Amino acid sequence: MAISYQFLNKIYLRPPKACDVKHYVSWWNESFSNYLDLGSVTGTPSKSAVSEFTRQVQDGYVPGWFTIMLWDEYIGDIRVGYIRYRNIDWKKKRVEIAIRLGRKYWGKGIGKSAIGELLAHLFYEKGLEEAWLSVASFNQRAIRLYEKCGFTELNRKMDPTKPELTWIIMGIHRSKFAKLVI
Numbered sequence: 001m002a003i004s005y006q007f008l009n010k011i012y013l014r015p016p017k018a019c020d021v022k023h024y025v026s027w028w029n030e031s032f033s034n035y036l037d038l039g040s041v042t043g044t045p046s047k048s049a050v051s052e053f054t055r056q057v058q059d060g061y062v063p064g065w066f067t068i069m070l071w072d073e074y075i076g077d078i079r080v081g082y083i084r085y086r087n088i089d090w091k092k093k094r095v096e097i098a099i100r101l102g103r104k105y106w107g108k109g110i111g112k113s114a115i116g117e118l119l120a121h122l123f124y125e126k127g128l129e130e131a132w133l134s135v136a137s138f139n140q141r142a143i144r145l146y147e148k149c150g151f152t153e154l155n156r157k158m159d160p161t162k163p164e165l166t167w168i169i170m171g172i173h174r175s176k177f178a179k180l181v182i
Helices: 018-028 031-038 047-059 110-125 140-148 174-179
Strands: 011-014 065-072 076-089 094-101 130-136 152-158 166-173
Touching: 011 110, 018 047, 018 076, 018 094, 065 110, 076 110, 094 110, 110 130, 110 140, 110 174, 130 140, 140 166, 166 174
Parallel strands: 094 130
Antiparallel strands: 011 065, 065 076, 076 094, 130 166, 152 166
C-alpha cells in the first residue's frame, strides 16, 4: 500500500490492524453516530460482516479502509476513527468515500485532516479525478465539514426505504482539491 504516513496536524492514516477491530466495532455500535450516518440507530453490521472484516484485517488485505490515528507526544498513537473508499469507477475516475470518528473526537479538525489525506492519496497516487459521498440532509455538522473540505452538493435523493429521509450527494474534483489547503 502506497499510503503515506505523512502527518497532517498530527493525523495520519494507516491500514487497519487486528488490534483496531474492537475500536471499529465500538464505532459501528454508537447509536447517535449511526443515526447521523445512516438515518437509523439500528444500523450496526451483522456478526458475519464483522467476522469477514476481522478475517480481512488478519489476512492483511482490507481494500480501501484506513484507521485514522492521532499522534500525541505524551500518550502516543490514539485511534480516533476510520475512513474508507469504495465503488471505484475507473472509467469515470470516480470514487465514493466515507468517514466515521469516535464521538469524543468531533469538532477538533481531525475529520478535515483525514479527508485531506485520503483525497491526496486517491487523486495523486491512484490517479482518480473525482470523489463523492452521501450525507443525511439533517446532518448539518457533517455537511459543514465536507464543505470545508471543498465538497459541493451535486444531487439529492430520497431514501427508498425511509421516505422522510433525504440524502445529499456531494462531490469534489481533483482540480478543486489542488487549489485548496486542507
